[in-house]
Amino acid sequence: AQSVTQLDSQVPVFEEAPVELRCNYSSSVSVYLFWYVQYPNQGLQLLLKYLSGSTLVESINGFEAEFNKSQTSFHLRKPSVHISDTAEYFCAVSGRGSTLGRLYFGRGTQLTVWP
């Protein structure tokens, strides 16, 4: 089985500051990794994913995450945040080889961007 730990439940930052949201996972098998974002009163939307290949993956709105196998981490970063980035962010892991999308989620990190 897999599990995910998001070390920070809340991250407040000022607009245009850099941010890092931390995610560590544990798994006995190779994994796929995801970051989902949830805006208020909405469902979860996929932000970015690591399936294979380059360990650095990027989203269309400036976020990036790096898969670090030795540290079992998949931290999410953005060099300059906007107020519109305020949302809850969930890290998730899925074991390779499964024929079904069984995702294990972390508890989430609330990112609040202040003007």
Place this chain on the structure above:
Amino acid sequence: ETGVTQTPRHLVMGMTNKKSLKCEQHLGHNAMYWYKQSAKKPLELMFVYSLEERVENNSVPSRFSPECPNSSHLFLHLHTLQPEDSALYLCASSQGGSPNTGELFFGEGSRLTVL
């Protein structure tokens, strides 16, 4: 049509009521899921349906009864709920089979309040 649609978006019910949540996906996927999202807790996977067969039931109380009449529709029938069942219920779908990346597509959720 958006990918995964949930109705109603908000539901208030008494403990003796019977109600149902509906989910419809327009993505051609063959697997559907119900998740429960409560404050300060990780997302809890409740049920998984693959090709209209229930393949996972994570110790969910019998007052929650899922139904999957076809690969596009998923229901969650609610009966004699408790106040602690108040939560956001999220439906998701995925393309099962091999290879499977584990990526889920979520609806916007149904916010349930039990009085």
